Amino acid sequence: MIRPIAISLSPNTGIDDVLAALKIIFSPLSWTHGSAVEKVENWFNRRFKAKISVSFNSGRSALLAILSAAGIGPGDEVIVQAFTCVAVPDPVVWSGAKPIYADIDDSLNIDPYLLEQYITSKTKAIVVQHTFGIPANIVEIKKIAQKHKLILIEDCAHSLGATIENREVGTFADAAFFSFGRDKVISSIFGGMAVINKHSKIDSIKLKHYQMKLPNPSIFWIFQQLLHPLVFFIVLPIYNIYIGKILLYLFQRLHLLSFPVYSCEKKAKKPSVFPAKYPNALARLLLIQLPKLEKFNNHRKEIAYYYFSSLKEVKGLILPQKTSGAIYLRFNIFINKASDLLTYAKREGILLGNWYHHIIDPYGVSMEAIGFREGKYSKAKLAARESVNLPTYQAMSINQADKVIELIKQYGNKSVGK
Ligand SMILES: Cc1ncc(COP(=O)(O)O)c(C=O)c1O
Structure with a gap:
């Protein structure tokens, strides 16, 4: 594929992903049924030696599910960092809890030396983001979480595969979540995973039940995601001559492509598509990305x-x-x-x-x-x-x-x- 230098135009997509998306589009019976979701969950469970790994249709759905399984809701406070995407505080608001914003250090992650000032008697959890794939100072943050008996959640949306002294990020806290968004480490356009670690205080059965009760996303929503690799395959080589930009604009205007953040989310409103199950169609795309x-x-x-x-x-x-x-x-x-x-x-x-x-x-x-x-x-x-x-x-x-x-x-x- 001849592609311009473009950080956010489907950066993880290769020809194998395009061919797979095409094949999946023509087998709609497999969009919500099949073994791909379980395979992806097993991959995470093995890699993180976790108590349980439970998939969702986005990282934000996974965070919302973790908060629910941890019993966090109205009247509680959850610390997240400033310098983040609205997709992080939104699930906290959706859970009924209040996000409290902490300042960052040179790693662009929560500064452990400023953290205690944000803790109150209502604080229940800290979400630790590993921004841009640079690990946070989780060792110091964990000491503070333990001292105050808080639940620690790692936001690994940017950091699948990052390590601290050879130990994988995502294994340090009670739980971690991952994103398979279009610009993330590996992609199925949308998707996410919640991982509960072995010695976690969070109830893994509750998390699984939460997922089982969710619906699949709509057929149209799945179709939008499957179309994404195909559209970019067509648009990218002609992006720098105007026709590519125009085509992309048209696909967006016709709602044939989804946006990474829905406009109502900017007002902390929950779009109806979150939370939902991870559809088999997108898990099939991820199975092509995982080995890479x-x-x-x-x-x-x-x-x-x-x-x-x-x-x-x-x-x-x-x-x-x-x-x-x-x-x-x-x-x-x-x-x-x-x-x-x-x-x-x-x-x-x-x-x-x-x-x-x-x-x-x-x-x-x-x-x-x-x-x-x-x-x-x-x-x-x-x-x-x-x-x-x-x-x-x-x-x-x-x-x-x-x-x-x-x-x-x-x-x-x-x-x-x-
Ligand atoms: C740091 C961070 N955490 C979590 C998320 C949420 O992931 P998702 O887009 O899969 O809901 C994002 C991206 O949107 C993010 O940038």
């Missing part, structure tokens, strides 16, 4: 290390934390006037990433609805202002990474010259 996990992550690391060595002398940039267990889903740099760099890159035909340009992303989130009150959050605010994500996805070649590096250097020279 190590290859994808090794590639991400290779590109990240290339950025580290090539960008280290460039003035005005702050590079991400260099940690051997990180998988660098996206290589996040801090730069002054981050939005200008994104615009400049777009004009040059390169789409860089803007996770998270709002302290709770994306644009348009109602801070009132998600219970975010202005506060100190100095690190999270800086991150939201200055972050630009560089691509590390599987189809990025070193030559393309060179183009990204060249672009950043050119932009730097232009800004200095102004």
